[in-house]
Amino acid sequence: MATSERASARPISAADYRRLAAFRHALRRFLAFSEAAARKAGITPQQHQALLAIKGAPSAAGVTVGYLARQLLLQPNSAAELADRMVNCGLLVRGEAADDRRRVLLCLTPSAEKALQALSTAHIRELRESAPVVDGLLELLKPGGAKSHRRQRTAST
Template identity: 55%
Template sequence: MTESRSKSTAAERGKPQTADYRALANFRYALRQFLAFSGDAAQSVGLTPQQHQAMLSIIGAPEGQAVTIGFVAKRMLLKHHSMVELVDRLVELNLVARQQDAADRRKVLLSLTPKAKRLLTRLSAAHLQELRQIRPVFADLLERLDK
């Protein structure tokens, strides 16, 4: 009987409580607010949210990572051909440059232009400030996960 009771207690611990639902709801709401803010900020400088995200993926790649269309497509959860179209548009806007990899001429590496870096500086400063404002919601959820 003790074994049965400990099993049900363990199962009960995994069951979400009202406070868990509230924390999840607040978390999703904060995410949606952040994404809406991000989309508006990108559009205010003439970018689509996907263009902004692609540029962030390029500049924020791990050190030593070859920044290729395949890499950025994976980071953005897009198919390769969709990423090619997005990069083509960024090249047309003078925001991304393509360059053959010197070590492997089959690879095309992506980099940001100075114009793109200036736009990202502005956008990222605003995004970091927004994240600081919604930080308590994220902290609350993470604290609930430790209980």
């Protein structure tokens, strides 16, 4: 069974590995840019993500800890800890939901708004530059990339 496992049935070509590696490298570069930008703005990368998730939420009146956890793909307790650190940093304020007093509404402070705006401007600029690169890398993996059935027109490479 180990010999004909489905996952190993179709060998990956050297070109596939190169493309995957290049894609992940591009991803890391973007994330590194983002982290550096956040730290330059005086906040941690996770805090930046949290600010964006809150600011980009449908409800403009603040979001709950649970919402933050779902957006950031964190466990609820981790989101509560993150929110706690951000409150201590003066980035967020906690409020209570009127209808359900278990819930805590997280709202950005003015300084957080300011930092997020600057970061968002920089990120939009960066994305406009690097999007074509990522696009190109995704393109290579998408169509007949690892190819198996269809033949693509060989562009040399």
